[in-house]
Amino acid sequence: MTLLAWIILFTALGGALSAIAASAFLLAPASMRVRVLPHLVSFATGALLGAALLGLLPHAIEGVGIESIHGIGIALLAGLLLFFVLEKLVLWRHCHQEVCEGHVPHVPHHDHGHGGHAHDHGKARDAASASLILIGDGFHNVLDGVLIAAAFMTDVHLGIVTAIAVMTHEIPQEVGDLAILLQGGMSRAKAFTLNTITSITSVIGGIAAYFFLAEAQYVLPYALAIAASSFLYIAVADLIPGLHRRVDPGSGVKQFVFIMLGVAVIFVSHSLAH
Template sequence: MASRFMPSRRTGFALVAGCLLFSALAAATARPGDLSVGEIEEQLQNCPLVEALNEQKRASAPETASLTSQIFAVLFPGSPAVNSLLATLYISGPPNFLLALCPPNIDPASLSVMVAFAVGGLLGDTLFHLLPEIFLGEDSPDHVSFVMVEPNKNLLLGLGIMVGFFTFVAMDKALRIATGGEGGHDHSHGHSHTEVAAASTTSSEANDKTSGELKQRKSKSAKEVSEDSTPEKEINPSVKLGGYLNLIADFTHNITDGLALSSSFYASPTIGATTTVAVFFHEIPHEVGDFALLIQSGFSKRKAMGAQFVTAVGAFLGTFIGIAVQEFGGNSAVSEAGPGAGLWGTSLQWGDMLLPFTAGTFLYVGTVAVIPELLETGKDKGAEVRKTITQFLAVAVGAGIMLAISWD
């Protein structure tokens, strides 16, 4: 038995010896501290042992790309900057056009299952894609990858996640203060929770009165009914203020969506594509919920749709800001600086901090901003059990889609 494994053992020793010899030669020609991360990676790829691993990886790789990869290649065919703008267009256009199909008296509470599905997508993207990319980097299909452990770098990345998380905490807190401390969790975002306590009472009274008027005005067209469905004179001033504050918060959040898309595409095409899918899932209930709040705040259907299109400009603004930070602030993947020549003695550049910031905002939206809503229960125990099961299934489906997209 020993003689059977002798050739393979000798081959392994030879590869290790060759790798050590190459490392010694490399050390003699250049000091490791003078090399950038990319140069270190390039020299490691020339090691005989690593070359053998690369051959094995290429031999075991599938010959054809998966269906999702082919679809992503068609949707995002350009550079990271171009793909970021395309992704922003995809997540801003269709959800807003869907508002034309929404009835003006839609209840935000009816979106709970859709919100749960979006939360599964956001958390799935964060846990399956963003966090592994932040700390380990993107895998390459052509060669094995190495991770250079820098304790201070990991600390800065964690700090970026915390900054993103508490940025949304501050936004939520500011809106609660602006609305007199009566803000609450109405749908998928903590930053959009500007519906005051009087909103539910006022809107329900308006809807009851409107339903009676609709029965008496059968001769009116559907368009006229939708325009007059919420009489402005019956809207409480605090509710109107909540609607305008909601628009400001929506615009601000869309900026962070744009930052998320740009930072993701500069990290890798796969991360960018999966983040686009997660944000798209998230935008549909978000836009519909905001639309319902604007209707309750006295907006006509047409004005509410127009306001939502205006807030979509924030996503493009955030995308342009993210592209500028990546292009001019640098990125460790393309930087020529050594491991300790970046932020605070690490290999990080300013552009590398956008992705942790994105992960922090996604964690807030997927947990703090939504979990209280999912925990709300009524008196009908049977109905609540069925509702809870449906919500958990929706979360599992959303997360499962994110997992399936990136499964190798």
């Protein structure tokens, strides 16, 4: 199978499977979702950290050699700052109304003759959030495709490990995205269809990166460093703060176990591949 075929296969497969898994997850009983989702987030955290620190960064350093390692450090720092800015622009992750409005919770309006207007305004905001989710998620998935392509162009096995890591963090995010689309007034069928379409936009990013990076091989190690920075940013800035909201010792132990399980899956996958 050609390298481009590997990239198309895994970007399409990752996007489609994450969207289908998220849809199936939403159909599960609420009690089951509450129990399973924290473990899924913990596992994704470990997989992202493992892929960044055990796979992408070592290959990036190997690609430039020890004499140019500072360039990889600069690329890593630039990537972290880039994703901070993108998140501030509400393009990196999905935007809940509470986040967009400074974590101010929605307070039900009492009806003093204007209840209809308040209700309509709330529906309009929910619809706007749904549209923003589709735009932001499409951009996010195109970027994921670029990262996966960069990994595949370095080593097919690294590409597979990177695609697995992307998939593990996409599933919890897709669950949240679907919930917002449904809250925005979409039917289940329409929400699933649009979410799946945005999920497979990663194929566009993968193909574009393949042709660009093929003409600029010297950029490849730095692309890997930026890929690592995105995984580190998601894990440290987005996922771990959510895990810290559970402060009881039992939850902490379970989180650590599932984080280590995520790291172990990446480590074993990468080790077997080499």
